[in-house]
Amino acid sequence: MAHLLAAADVGGTFIDIVLANPVSGETRISKVLHRKGRQGEDIFAALRSLAGEMGATLSDIQSLVVGTTVVTNALLEGQLARTAVLTTEGFRDVLEIARMTRPSSYDLHKRRAPVVSPRNLRFDIPERLDHTGEVLKPLDIEAVDRVVETLRAENVEAVAVSFLYSYVDAAHEKAARERLESLGVPVSISSEVLPVFREYERTAATALNAASIPVMSRFLDGLKQVNDGGIAKTYIMGSAGGCLTFEEAGRFPIKCAMSGPAGGVVGTRELALEHGFKSVLTLDVGGTSSDLA
The missing domain is CATH 3.30.420.40 (ATPase, nucleotide binding domain)
Known part of the structure; x- marks a missing residue:
């Protein structure tokens, strides 16, 4: 045969x-x-x-x-995991700001669809690289640890980490992931999910990836x-x-x-x-x- x-x-x-x-x-x-x-x-x-x-x-x-279509349907129906996002200090709202593209710039009643991670589950962490990967501000690991305790109380189901210029040097993201793993939930880092420039696209992809992991895990178990x-x-x-x-x-x-x-x-x-x-x-x-x- x-x-x-x-x-x-x-x-x-x-x-x-x-x-x-x-x-x-x-x-x-x-x-x-x-x-x-x-x-x-x-x-x-x-x-x-x-x-x-x-x-x-x-x-x-x-x-x-x-x-x-298990991930497709979860995205369309909003059936995603409760997801937190850690990003570089000053970029907490990158998911909301996006590319400034709006359906209507002058409609006062227009409401955009909510982003995958609400603002109370988004945290900016003191750290900064430049475009060459040079460390301008070391990762504040104590700040990460404080966020870990907050997330533990919030019962999050997944975490995404997206630091500026991490696609050049992923050391800060990997260090943050090591601390976050104690939560026992999936952790996605942008340097692995979508290691490209432009922080909005990278952060959005990483947050959606983290939010989809429990959905895909259940499907793969089946x-x-x-x-x-x-x-x-x-x-x-x-x-x-x-x-x-x-x-x-x-x-x-x-x-x-x-x-x-x-x-x-x-x-x-x-x-x-x-x-x-x-x-x-x-x-x-x-x-x-x-x-x-």
Whole structure:
């Protein structure tokens, strides 16, 4: 039996499973309800059934790629972890200020959507690097320790750290993370999540990543049976169309924010190239959102 390739698309309502023989072109498809916390069990059962129809077994499946809208839906519905943000002194409100882009600059009644971390859970820490990574002000580790005690009382579920110019030198962020780990909650640092200049984009991505970790962790726990059940390699689809390991997806769930739609877009691109189409529009209508590319 040739090695089989499998894919699963886990949406808010249904899970679609495809099993294909890349040599013969034979394909089998299954659709099951998404039972949260039991998605691994259901994918496993569907793949066993599909493999049987093709005269194969689970051990013949070479790899499984799982796309999911779990992070997408959590972002859209605001079902994120209670998240704190630590940033450089003077930049506490970078998430609110953003890029100064406003829907209407003169509408006194306009209200913007709330940011991922409320102001009482955002803290500025004395520390400062310049654009070359030179230390202008050492990290105030005692200030970090005071914030740790505050966060313990606030029962936060995740923490993001985004210091100015940390993409040049991550030492201050890593030192802060060491102190924050005593809280026993996920801690994301911007130098690992999105190590680029422009503090708003970096801080927003890091805060959203931290807030999504508990959501993705629960999802991956539900996939444990698939990952441990004999299928050679299991991956999570990333937003860019590539694949992440379970460990990578668990640490950087923001990279899976468009995991669900990404597979269809990549597949459509290949189909368009094969037929000579230069301009293609895709539409993926799910139970929670509609995605266009």
